[in-house]
Amino acid sequence: MKTTISFSELSHTGHSCNAVPYGVALVAAYALKHFGDTIEARLFKDPTVFGEYLEKTPPRIACFSSYIWNTNLSLAYAKQLKQQHPDTVTVFGGPNYPIVEAEQEAFLLAHPEIDFYVFRDGEEAFVKLLEALQDADCRIDAIKKDQLKIPSCHYIADGKMVAGDLMPLIADLNDLPSP
DSSP: OOOOEEEEOOOSSSSSOOOOOOOHHHHHHHHHHHHGGGGGEEEEOHHHHHHHHHHOOOOEEEEHHHHHHHHHHHHHHHHHHHHHTTTTEEEEEESSSSSSSSHHHHHHHOOOOOOOOEEEEEEEHHHHHHHHHHHHHTTTTHHHTTTOOOOOOOETTTEEEEEOOOOOSSGGGGOOOOO
């Protein structure tokens, strides 16, 4: 059975921003390169379309981008998703995240709807996170109980932030498939 994963770079509707959800598309393409047909990746930009998808088919893993213009929107969808489907794994990534460790911990404590935050480059770190989730049968509690340190991933366990070592930058951009 395929693991369903949504990749959302939600934007507010009714304005002139026509940006392509490039960041999450890169992460999705990299995950597909590594996991092939064992995962089903869906990409979303429009919050209405994403909301309709969630009503019909909640994903096993829901990934959200976090930019200054969409963090609150992503958090609102993640919170609603966790309320309706608490076993869905929520993963955030993007630049609208503190760089100071104490502030990162405070951010994650303030947002329990975030299961994991991928810090800095997301492609390889998400693959490592997905491998850990597959090993744990997508059970968040198993990873948090063992306080597994996943490279470039942050999460809260027992009221404290667990942070894996920062992964090195991708050396060859040709290793990234086109989204």
